[in-house]
Amino acid sequence: MNIRIVCVGKIKEKYLKLGIDEFSKRLSKYCKLEIVELDDEKAPENISEKEIEIIKDKEGKKVLSNIKDNSYVVALAIEGKSLSSEELAKKLENLTIQGNSNITFIIGGSLGLSKEVLDRSNFKLSFSKMTFPHQLMRLILLEQVYRSFRIINGEPYHK
């Protein structure tokens, strides 16, 4: 399986970089992982709703240009659908069985994802109603994808 994670914004915190590197390394046993990190647009303080939409649109265009046509797209969105770890594992397993071997996960920047990106996605995945910073979200996603592969392969993993 080819997994691409398209993310808006860089990882600045060292402790997150270490965690991301660790789970990327662990995942390399199960899939071909590619992380595409896109520059976020500068957002001034006290930004208007209209300016927010313009920035999200610009970031969204960059995201869309990094999605392959044949890819199954999972957008991370607070308002999306929540899955248990077992359900996410099942979803990834079913996609492989159905011949979808290219999966793209998308993590938005601090302002979130544009409508165009959400419309392109095949599934919107929520990790709860809480808002997580995009940097931390990347680590959480990698850990959950790793957990999925452990579940799919019937390998032990702490509950």
Ligand SMILES: C[S@@+](CC[C@H](N)C(=O)[O-])C[C@H]1O[C@@H](n2cnc3c(N)ncnc32)[C@H](O)[C@@H]1O
């Ligand atoms: C700081 S959040 C953006 C917050 C923005 N106000 C919004 O509503 O999307 C940055 C990105 O992290 C991801 N994210 C944050 N919390 C999430 C959650 N609970 N479930 C799924 N994705 C989340 C989303 O991709 C989001 O675009």
